[in-house]
Amino acid sequence: MSWINRESTVTMTLHQKREKGMVSNLLKNGQALIAKQQNSILSAAFVITLASLVSAVLGFIRERVLISYFFTNSKEALDAFRIASRLPELAFQILVVGALSAAFIPIFSKYLAKSKQEAYEISSSIINIVLLLFIVISAVIFINAEGFIRLITSVGFSDSQIVVAAKLTRVMLLAQFFFAISNFLTGMIQSHQRFLVPALAPLAHNLGIIIGIIAFKPIFGIYSAAIGIVLGSFLHLLFQLPLAIKLGFSYRLSLKLYHPGVKEMLRLIPARTLTISVNQLEYFATGYFATAMSVGSLTLFEIAQRLMSAPIRVFAVPIGQASLPFLSQETAADKRAEFKTMIIKSLHKIMFLTLPASIILIVLRIPLVRILYGAKSFPWSATLLTGQAVAVLSLSIFAQSAHHILSRAFYAMENTKTPFKIATLAMMINLTISYIATFILKSNIVGIAWALTISSILHVIILLGALHRRTGGFDLPALLNPIGKMIITTLATGICLWVPMRLLDQFVFDTTKTIPLIILTVVVSSIGFIVYLLFSKLLGVAELAEFRALIGKLGNWQKALTPSAEVIQTDGPSQEVNPS
Numbered sequence: 001m002s003w004i005n006r007e008s009t010v011t012m013t014l015h016q017k018r019e020k021g022m023v024s025n026l027l028k029n030g031q032a033l034i035a036k037q038q039n040s041i042l043s044a045a046f047v048i049t050l051a052s053l054v055s056a057v058l059g060f061i062r063e064r065v066l067i068s069y070f071f072t073n074s075k076e077a078l079d080a081f082r083i084a085s086r087l088p089e090l091a092f093q094i095l096v097v098g099a100l101s102a103a104f105i106p107i108f109s110k111y112l113a114k115s116k117q118e119a120y121e122i123s124s125s126i127i128n129i130v131l132l133l134f135i136v137i138s139a140v141i142f143i144n145a146e147g148f149i150r151l152i153t154s155v156g157f158s159d160s161q162i163v164v165a166a167k168l169t170r171v172m173l174l175a176q177f178f179f180a181i182s183n184f185l186t187g188m189i190q191s192h193q194r195f196l197v198p199a200l201a202p203l204a205h206n207l208g209i210i211i212g213i214i215a216f217k218p219i220f221g222i223y224s225a226a227i228g229i230v231l232g233s234f235l236h237l238l239f240q241l242p243l244a245i246k247l248g249f250s251y252r253l254s255l256k257l258y259h260p261g262v263k264e265m266l267r268l269i270p271a272r273t274l275t276i277s278v279n280q281l282e283y284f285a286t287g288y289f290a291t292a293m294s295v296g297s298l299t300l301f302e303i304a305q306r307l308m309s310a311p312i313r314v315f316a317v318p319i320g321q322a323s324l325p326f327l328s329q330e331t332a333a334d335k336r337a338e339f340k341t342m343i344i345k346s347l348h349k350i351m352f353l354t355l356p357a358s359i360i361l362i363v364l365r366i367p368l369v370r371i372l373y374g375a376k377s378f379p380w381s382a383t384l385l386t387g388q389a390v391a392v393l394s395l396s397i398f399a400q401s402a403h404h405i406l407s408r409a410f411y412a413m414e415n416t417k418t419p420f421k422i423a424t425l426a427m428m429i430n431l432t433i434s435y436i437a438t439f440i441l442k443s444n445i446v447g448i449a450w451a452l453t454i455s456s457i458l459h460v461i462i463l464l465g466a467l468h469r470r471t472g473g474f475d476l477p478a479l480l481n482p483i484g485k486m487i488i489t490t491l492a493t494g495i496c497l498w499v500p501m502r503l504l505d506q507f508v509f510d511t512t513k514t515i516p517l518i519i520l521t522v523v524v525s526s527i528g529f530i531v532y533l534l535f536s537k538l539l540g541v542a543e544l545a546e547f548r549a550l551i552g553k554l555g556n557w558q559k560a561l562t563p564s565a566e567v568i569q570t571d572g573p574s575q576e577v578n579p580s
Contacts, residue, residue, distance in 0.1 A: 049314055051196065051199030051200045051202075052199060052202070052313055052314045052317065053314050055199075055202040055203050055206055056314055060306075060310075061206075062206050062209050062213075063306060063372070064373060065214065066213065066225060067377060067378055068377055070377075071377045073377075074221070074222060077161075077164055077221065077222040078222065078296075078299050079291070079299055080165040080168065081165070081222050082298050082299055082302055083152065083153060083287055084149075084164075084165040085169075085229075086152060086283065086287055087141050087145065087148055087149075087152075087169050087173075088141070088169060088173045088176040089280070091137045091138055092180060093276045093280055094137075094280065095133055095137070095180070095273070096179070096183050097183070104123070106268075107122070108123055108187065108188065108191050109191045110261075112191055112192070116248050117248075120188075120250065120252075121254070121256065121259075122256065122259055122265075123188060124251055125252075125255055126184075127184050127251075128253065128254065129257075130184075131180060131181070135177075138173045138177065142169075142170050145165075145169045145170055146166040149166050149169065150162055153287065153288060153291045154288050154289070154291040154292035155292055156292050156295065157291040164222065168223065168226045171223065172229055174230050174233075178233035179236065179237075182236045182240055185198075185237070185244040185249070186198040186240060188244055188247065189240060189243055189244055192247050194247070200239065201240050204235035204238070205236040207232065207235065208228055208229075208235045208236075212225065212232070213228050216228070268416055274420045275407075275416065275419050278420065278423040278427045279427075281427060282427050282431070282455075285430070285431050285434060286301065286448060286452070289438040292439070293438070297444065300385055300389070300445055301449070304369075304386045304387075304389035304393060304445070305452075307361065307386075308396075311353070311401070312354065312400050312404075315350060315353040315357070315401065316350050316353075316400070316401030316402075317404055319346055336471065339409075339412075339471065340472075340474055343405060343409050343467070343474075344474060344475070346405045347406075347479070348482050348542070348543055349543055349546075350401045350402060350405060351398060351401075352486055352541065352543035354398055355398055355486050355487065355490040356489075356490055356493055356532045358394045358395070358398060359493055359528070360525060361391070361397075363501060363528075364501065364521055364524060364525065365387040365388075365390040365391050366384070366387045367517055367521045368390075368521065369386045369387050370383055371514070371517060371518060385444060385445065388449075389446055393449045393453060396452065396456040396457055399456040399459065399460040403456075403459065403463065406460065406464055407419050407463065409467055410467065413470070415470070418466050418470070419463065422462050425459075426455045429451075429454065429455040429458060430451050430452060430454075431451075433447075433455065434448050434452075437450065437451060482542060485536075486543075488539065489539060489541065490532070492535050493535065494528075496531040497524055497528040500524050504520050504523065504524065
């Protein structure tokens with residue numbers, strides 16, 4: 001018996017060692033996967049898209065939690081929370097996003113190809129400059145929050161809402177400080193063509209908000225949402241920091257204002273900042289017009305806009321984010337043909353993904369609003385009005401998606417003035433239509449939705465025309481013919497969505513209940529998806545084959561967990577030049 005026991009013990013020990021080794025390899029290679037370099041726009045965008053999809057789901061859960069907790073009993077407080085986010089967001093967008101998209105990533109990528117050490121030296125300087133400016137602006141907002149809130153709200157916003165919004169604003173300024181640092185880490189990591197960790201960071205952000213609301217709502221009420229945003233922004237920063245350090249980032253308390261790279265960034269930032277200021281003015285105007293309407297209108301418009309923007313966040317933003325480092329490498333005069341081809345292909349990829357999403361939102365708007373936001377505290381009248389706004393806004397998805405590529409093409413060419421001028425014109429169109437709809441026609445949020453849709457479509461048409469001239473002209477048949485095929489496919493898909501939805505809703509499913517409603521939505525969406533793929537194949541849409549090939553690679557997902565020969569350099573000149 002003792003011999004048998006010893007043999008069993010030896011066998012178990014060997015088995016345990018093998019299991020331990022497998023787990024160790026899985027963890028080790030999983031870490032390698034997280035830090036793995038993406039070598040094309042499509043693969044990088046695919047990584048970001050998967051993470052963005054999960055983050056979008058958490059975002060909808062967050063919105064449902066907010067509605068279920070506050071919409072019925074604290075509708076005024078919920079509108080105050082929506083308004084309160086605008087001033088901190090303004091400071092963040094103007095300083096951080098402006099610096100990152102127009103200047104930091106292109107310049108950092110250029111220096112990274114020469115010397116990693118120098119790239120990180122100038123990165124510390126630009127971070128310090130931006131953070132100092134952010135602190136100054138935040139201090140001004142903190143002190144004058146109540147006065148600023150009065151400026152950006154209309155007659156329907158009460159004095160008590162202004163006080164609450166001012167307090168919420170002061171809390172959320174801290175969140176934007178964490179975001180400022182974290183987004184610079186995102187730019188550095190993406191410049192190394194690593195996209196997975198930055199794409200996963202918003203998951204941590206949304207989880208922080210949800211935890212904050214659930215944990216602190218009984219004590220702090222609506223202020224729990226602001227606490228959750230601070231927690232989420234800190235987690236967003238904490239999630240990215242290890243990889244940034246591994247890639248070579250080390251913070252330096254320096255201000256090299258006369259370094260050529262820093263001077264070049266500072267030269268590019270103002271025009272981009274003005275462009276973002278225009279976009280933010282539109283954002284503030286939306287809040288102003290919505291607060292001139294009935295209580296809760298601002299919340300309804302924002303959740304309609306959030307539902308509409310889901311395909312943009314999941315598909316267009318990832319492709320736009322992934323494209324900037326690659327476009328920045330193709331701006332030389334001898335690579336102009338490759339640059340234009342990359343823009344056209346990126347636009348086609350975005351259109352292939354967002355056009356069917358638009359028609360799904362238009363046809364299934366009411367079921368989707370009821371599933372995502374239809375808590376007991378969300379009445380049927382609110383569902384109908386939100387659905388109408390979603391349908392109108394969805395007409396602009398293709399335009400708002402294409403904007404992410406076209407604007408970044410200008411930034412890659414270090415041209416920030418042209419997007420600013422065009423954005424200003426689009427803003428004037430938006431504000432004019434919104435004013436007429438709100439104060440002359442006495443419209444509800446659907447009027448604001450039409451203003452945004454019309455101005456977005458005109459914006460992208462003018463932007464494309466300007467880029468066409470700037471680059472010496474696109475191959476128009478190569479640009480427009482595939483888009484024409486996608487539009488025909490999308491219209492056919494819309495018909496094949498609407499007919500089964502009406503039949504199933506009327507004769508099969510009791511859509512007053514949640515489970516049948518979800519089944520109806522899944523079945524109809526699946527029918528539309530199949531029809532879209534069939535028509536795409538029938539019309540020879542090239543993007544179908546590209547995405548099929550990419551999805552086919554997922555069948556070999558085990559290879560991603562095998563040891564990689566790729567080495568992440570921590571010093572010396574960077575060798576990570578993309579071969580695309």
